Amino acid sequence: MSLLQVRKLTKFYAAGTSGLVVKALDRLDLDVPQGEFVCIMGPSGSGKSTLLNIVAGLERPTSGQVVWDGRDVTRLSAKEWAALRRRDLGFVFQTFNLLDALTVEENVALPLMLNRVDVASAAERVRVFLSELNLLEIADRYPHELSGGQQQRVAVARAMVHRPKLVLADEPTGSLDSASSQSVLELFMELNAVQTTTILMATHDPFAASYAHRVVFMKDGKVYNQLDRAGSRRSFFHEILHALSVLEEAVL
Numbered sequence: 001m002s003l004l005q006v007r008k009l010t011k012f013y014a015a016g017t018s019g020l021v022v023k024a025l026d027r028l029d030l031d032v033p034q035g036e037f038v039c040i041m042g043p044s045g046s047g048k049s050t051l052l053n054i055v056a057g058l059e060r061p062t063s064g065q066v067v068w069d070g071r072d073v074t075r076l077s078a079k080e081w082a083a084l085r086r087r088d089l090g091f092v093f094q095t096f097n098l099l100d101a102l103t104v105e106e107n108v109a110l111p112l113m114l115n116r117v118d119v120a121s122a123a124e125r126v127r128v129f130l131s132e133l134n135l136l137e138i139a140d141r142y143p144h145e146l147s148g149g150q151q152q153r154v155a156v157a158r159a160m161v162h163r164p165k166l167v168l169a170d171e172p173t174g175s176l177d178s179a180s181s182q183s184v185l186e187l188f189m190e191l192n193a194v195q196t197t198t199i200l201m202a203t204h205d206p207f208a209a210s211y212a213h214r215v216v217f218m219k220d221g222k223v224y225n226q227l228d229r230a231g232s233r234r235s236f237f238h239e240i241l242h243a244l245s246v247l248e249e250a251v252l
């Protein structure tokens with residue numbers, strides 16, 4: 001069974017004071033099996049962030065359904081959503097969103113603290129996790145003492161330390177140079193394989209998308225096309241570039 005089922009998801013926004021309505025999502029269907037690494041691509045304004053925000057319960061759909069692990073979560077209360085997010089979700093954003101006043105170790109421990117893991121067990125888990133991810137040597141540093149790539153690796157560690165069912169990543173490599181992007185994507189790939197954490201990542205970057213198992217292309221709030229990775233990452237990268245050029249022609 002799919003970990004995530006999105007059914008006929010529609011979202012309208014009122015555009016300013018003009019009375020105009022923007023259709024950000026248009027009866028979108030999407031299934032994500034447990035353990036899959038899925039990437040969402042599409043032109044600016046195609047609805048990628050809106051989809052992620054609704055899946056995370058940060059916004060309410062106008063209509064349609066979001067089913068998590070067999071449970072319809074579309075109409076949960078804010079309190080129920082907060083509990084679900086704390087336990088089952090991890091987030092990675094373009095701007096790393098680490099807390100400046102906390103060290104790397106403390107930042108990564110946060111999800112465990114929020115889930116009321118006792119201090120000694122949390123400290124042990126964080127140390128082991130940071131060591132596995134080769135981040136132990138920066139454990140005592142503060143975010144401002146790290147490069148962008150290091151900060152994002154820490155943000156990925158924080159998103160995954162509590163073994164959430166799903167990690168949502170919105171443009172996670174958008175602020176990084178290519179070497180740092182690669183190390184962050186390799187970390188995603190490793191944790192997806194080792195922890196079998198399901199990942200849903202929105203990006204404009206075909207290189208980032210080539211790390212996924214599947215790329216879903218959106219246009220005008222709908223799924224326009226999909227590609228499954230069958231061969232090497234390099235050949236997948238070229239397939240993605242081709243699909244993007246077709247999508248661009250459809251947009252122009």
Ligand SMILES: Nc1ncnc2c1ncn2[C@@H]1O[C@H](COP(=O)(O)OP(=O)(O)OP(=O)(O)O)[C@@H](O)[C@H]1O
Binds near residue numbers: 044047
């Ligand atoms: N809070 C909002 N109020 C009004 N319109 C919004 C709001 N959020 C998004 N939209 C509109 O909904 C549409 C989809 O936006 P969304 O941010 O989901 O697209 P996106 O594919 O993530 O774009 P980008 O790649 O530029 O981040 C756009 O037309 C956007 O202007």
